[in-house]
Amino acid sequence: MASPLDVAVIGLGSMGLGMALSLVRAGHRVAGCDIAEPGRAALAAAGGHAAATPAEAARGASAALVVVVNAAQTEAVLFGPEGAAATLAPGALIVSSATMAPADARRFAARAEEAGFHYLDAPISGGAAKAEAGALTVMASGSPAAFEAARPLLSAIAATVHELGGEAGIGASFKIVNQLLAGVHIAAACEAMVFAKSLGLDLDRVFEVISQSAGTSWMFENRVPHILEGDYRPKSAVSIFTKDLGIVSDIGRSGSFPLPIAASALQLFVATAAAGMARDDDASVARLYARIAGLDLPGETPPGTETR
């Protein structure tokens, strides 16, 4: 393996923690921080250092991976008070993985480069299990120098790295397009499954047949089992898609590009969140349809008899 590096991981949620643990396993010296205790404790238990602030995690490090929720948090943990940019080693690498508008990615890259850092616009996909396994997909863009510096880190966290271009913003754009489709496909899968229920169909059979037909999608095959099992513990929460389709919607509006399908899907995630399911699995859109239509889904109390 390459020589061990001092790496900060800012944000130890399910994705950031998995990435931090993958870096520890690859032999790097990892310091991480998060507002929440569980991520810090898990990193410390695995042999990493749990820091109190981004600045502490990044002190003297040659790279910082930023795996927070959005652009505002990314800006705060990099450039705010106690931010990482103040303490990173000169010429260090910043890898930014939150989903954000391309314009934000370009803005942060410019600011980082002005301060003498390399910046890789590197949104990720794959979910918590793949993060932990070091098998994420990374949609990355940035300067050749940023890619060069990132190589030992990316090899520890990712199974696939798409190198998408020489400047920040391109990675963010690819991720946004992916999220548009992913969000629409989840909402459509939920709409179709509860519609199938309204037609009196056997949902297990619907899953089996549609999975083999032209109506299938990656999300249909991944999320419908949650509906069939009545398991809405959040593998990925509704709130991720109110956020990501919100970004999609903002970009479309600011760029005068109409997105009627994405807008419908966004409203369904918003309605599902409004109905109290923001932190539940994103397949909960199916529960929203079932409640509206007065239908029973596996593991769900029939509407009208629930006590929640």
Next chain:
Amino acid sequence: MASPLDVAVIGLGSMGLGMALSLVRAGHRVAGCDIAEPGRAALAAAGGHAAATPAEAARGASAALVVVVNAAQTEAVLFGPEGAAATLAPGALIVSSATMAPADARRFAARAEEAGFHYLDAPISGGAAKAEAGALTVMASGSPAAFEAARPLLSAIAATVHELGGEAGIGASFKIVNQLLAGVHIAAACEAMVFAKSLGLDLDRVFEVISQSAGTSWMFENRVPHILEGDYRPKSAVSIFTKDLGIVSDIGRSGSFPLPIAASALQLFVATAAAGMARDDDASVARLYARIAGLDLPGETPPGTETR
């Protein structure tokens, strides 16, 4: 093979003709009819009999496959003047493959069974190439006797037969759920690809990356190449989805089931048809977005300079 049967194929469009040719290849005696000449000529050239009416095609036949556009045509070619029901052999089998509302399928089955026929509710999917190869997917429901009678025919036309239940309406319901998803996924693929264009992305690279990501769908992988090649010759036309999502929408409304995502997709197909592309490939929804947003797609004249 089983003993040769006298089979009528009513409707010799791209799907019906492919099924008729597959039946000829399997050794059956096939008589077919269509309002349009090309299908009749192709069947005659392959050794089948080109009939002038459904009644003529079905005279004395032990089975009729109905492969027309919708429920109204199915009703007309079976039970209207010169309809097949008047001339089929007693106890014959009717295989109905048009996409239609489950209630229509149940109504036609009842009427056919009252007249002493077996009825298989058997929508198909797979497209023209698979129809010609005898490799369709059939989503079928009906009595055990109907399935039994259909077996030698299904084995000639289909690679996969989903046996979905003992009565008509179930096959139609599965097909409708599939078409809801298929239509939404086509519209979403078009929305996403032209949105990607608006972000300045390389569309070939978008196709490559998204096809490997959580945002992919069967339709994304199948239809986006049409956009990349600028080839809108109709493999499946926009008008198929104004029709099929129209049926979905009617069922939802009559059953008080809300379908906001399908409704958005339907409106996009309607808008694409209204813009003059009803008979073009259903990926033409991408051209609608491109024209609205003033963007250039492969093979497409930039808006404002087109002469069409």
